[in-house]
Amino acid sequence: MSCQRLKDWIEERYDVEEMKRLARHKLVPVHQYEIWYYTGGIAMFLFVLQFITGMVLSFYYIPYFEHANKSIIEIVTKLNMGWFFRSIHHWGAQLAIMVLFIHAFSTLLLKSYRKPRELLWISGFILLAISIFFGLSGYFLLWDERAFAAVRVATGGAGNLPVIGGFIKAFLRGGIDVTGETLIRFYAFHVSVLPIITLALIGIHVLLVQYHGMSVPLSLEKKPQKQIPFFPNLFYKDLIIWLLVLGIVVSLATLLPPEIGKMADPLAPAPENIKPEWYFLFLFQTLKLFPGDILGLNGETIAIILISCGILFFFLIPFFDRRSSRGEKSVLFTWIGVFYTLYFIVMTIIGFVS
Amino acid sequence: MKIAYSLVTRRTFLNTLFGGWLVAFCGGSLYALLKFAFPTLGKEPDFVVLKTTDFINIPPNSVKPFAWGGKLGLFFKKENGSTYALKGVCTHMECNITYKPEDKKFYCACHKGWFDDNGKNIDGPPPKPLEFFEITTEGEKLIVAKKGIKVELPKA
Ligand code: FES
Numbered sequence: 001m002s003c004q005r006l007k008d009w010i011e012e013r014y015d016v017e018e019m020k021r022l023a024r025h026k027l028v029p030v031h032q033y034e035i036w037y038y039t040g041g042i043a044m045f046l047f048v049l050q051f052i053t054g055m056v057l058s059f060y061y062i063p064y065f066e067h068a069n070k071s072i073i074e075i076v077t078k079l080n081m082g083w084f085f086r087s088i089h090h091w092g093a094q095l096a097i098m099v100l101f102i103h104a105f106s107t108l109l110l111k112s113y114r115k116p117r118e119l120l121w122i123s124g125f126i127l128l129a130i131s132i133f134f135g136l137s138g139y140f141l142l143w144d145e146r147a148f149a150a151v152r153v154a155t156g157g158a159g160n161l162p163v164i165g166g167f168i169k170a171f172l173r174g175g176i177d178v179t180g181e182t183l184i185r186f187y188a189f190h191v192s193v194l195p196i197i198t199l200a201l202i203g204i205h206v207l208l209v210q211y212h213g214m215s216v217p218l219s220l221e222k223k224p225q226k227q228i229p230f231f232p233n234l235f236y237k238d239l240i241i242w243l244l245v246l247g248i249v250v251s252l253a254t255l256l257p258p259e260i261g262k263m264a265d266p267l268a269p270a271p272e273n274i275k276p277e278w279y280f281l282f283l284f285q286t287l288k289l290f291p292g293d294i295l296g297l298n299g300e301t302i303a304i305i306l307i308s309c310g311i312l313f314f315f316l317i318p319f320f321d322r323r324s325s326r327g328e329k330s331v332l333f334t335w336i337g338v339f340y341t342l343y344f345i346v347m348t349i350i351g352f353v354s
Numbered sequence: 355m356k357i358a359y360s361l362v363t364r365r366t367f368l369n370t371l372f373g374g375w376l377v378a379f380c381g382g383s384l385y386a387l388l389k390f391a392f393p394t395l396g397k398e399p400d401f402v403v404l405k406t407t408d409f410i411n412i413p414p415n416s417v418k419p420f421a422w423g424g425k426l427g428l429f430f431k432k433e434n435g436s437t438y439a440l441k442g443v444c445t446h447m448e449c450n451i452t453y454k455p456e457d458k459k460f461y462c463a464c465h466k467g468w469f470d471d472n473g474k475n476i477d478g479p480p481p482k483p484l485e486f487f488e489i490t491t492e493g494e495k496l497i498v499a500k501k502g503i504k505v506e507l508p509k510a
Contacts, residue, residue: 149464152448153464175395175424176396176424181393266426267421267442267450269451269452269463270444270449270451270452270462270463287465287479288479299479299481300446300479300481
């Protein structure tokens with residue numbers, strides 16, 4: 001079948017012309033903040049990369065405590081390109097989470113969450129939370145000493161939440177303690193529960209962007225706007241950036257393959273100088289600010305309640321920021337946004353160097 | 355029999371019926387699924403039985419681990435020769451602790467918590483002292499039990 005006949009075949013059945021017209025008519029605004037708009041696309045690209053590498057890794061990984069650590073060592077030492085795919089999966093995850101944070105904070109500072117885009121913010125927030133859980137569960141699959149201690153602390157920390165804490169902890173651990181059961185559970189989260197939720201949410205998120213169109217920052221909204229067609233102008237720009245990102249991931253994966261620690265042993269002491277993954281450092285540092293007990297109450301619990309409130313407020317910002325939802329300048333929330341961003345960056349850096 | 359008028363329209367009746375059906379079905383399924391997904395919780399043991407010879411002869415100022423259920427237990431001999439058993443799990447966020455013979459203290463690497471050799475939390479975030487157990491020996495058997503538990507061994 002020649003190309004032309006294939007084209008005819010499809011065109012006879014589907015209204016390709018109409019789709020082409022749609023693509024041609026989709027315009028996107030251009031302005032000086034445009035650069036931040038690529039972060040969403042980059043995140044999506046990295047997700048695709050994660051899905052693909054994750055699928056092939058799952059062919060060989062064994063989610064059973066006696067074999068988990070060894071099976072990863074086999075993947076990186078014995079299989080064709082195994083080290084490469086594992087390394088890509090690792091670095092893709094790191095970058096994806098980083099890009100998501102940048103995406104979230106730029107949305108916050110440009111106030112693109114404002115009416116009518118509240119649902120976009122909410123779906124994005126949940127995606128970020130899920131990605132972090134992706135990170136934690138993937139990290140645990142290594143089943144090395146560090147991962148073991150990290151998950152013990154993370155699930156133990158969740159257990160400090162009042163009322164529902166114990167329930168969450170037992171649910172995540174699959175028992176009263178972190179064991180091989182927990183490993184299977186985290187594997188299930190990592191390869192089935194989280195991916196399916198992620199796919200659904202990305203679908204909703206992207207559809208909503210199409211529905212609302214790209215947001216234009218408040219300060220530029222009133223000025224005359226320049227627009228360019230999405231296809232092919234912006235699409236090509238996206239492709240260029242994705243190619244760059246792919247280059248970065250591959251370079252990192254090749255030059256800095258992640259290490260695999262000693263197999264976890266539930267009876268071994270926690271390893272020295274243990275630190276959580278970088279995206280938990282800001283929480284870790286915040287917890288450190290609180291003493292063990294405050295006025296006879298458990299300081300940990302208080303800290304965790306306060307942190308939860310901070311995160312909840314962040315989640316609900318579109319509903320608190322009334323002024324920008326009316327299209328007015330909202331200085332207070334600019335400061336709040338700057339505060340959140342700086343807090344995250346500074347605490348992460350302190351956690352990193354200390 | 356024909357009723358002249360009804361309190362609800364046929365539409366409302368059907369909507370309620372199908373709505374109720376859906377709610378009951380979804381609610382029931384969700385409940386069952388969650389029930390299934392929630393693990394059956396084990397319990398920490400009340401006591402464990404170890405072999406005396408494995409533990410009693412460790413050098414002074416040192417510890418030897420044993421399994422307290424799935425958790426870490428430590429058999430501990432102080433410098434003066436007195437012996438103890440304790441749960442080797444930090445009271446802060448449940449990391450395993452380690453004994454530092456140089457300092458004669460217990461250390462938790464997760465958030466730099468310290469306990470003295472009586473298990474008292476002396477530095478760092480841990481909010482509570484370590485949990486010590488009671489030890490009794492019965493010939494070959496070394497019985498480590500939670501405080502205040504009456505141990506009844508099956509008669510062999
Ligand atoms: S878990 Fe031991 S100090 Fe935090």
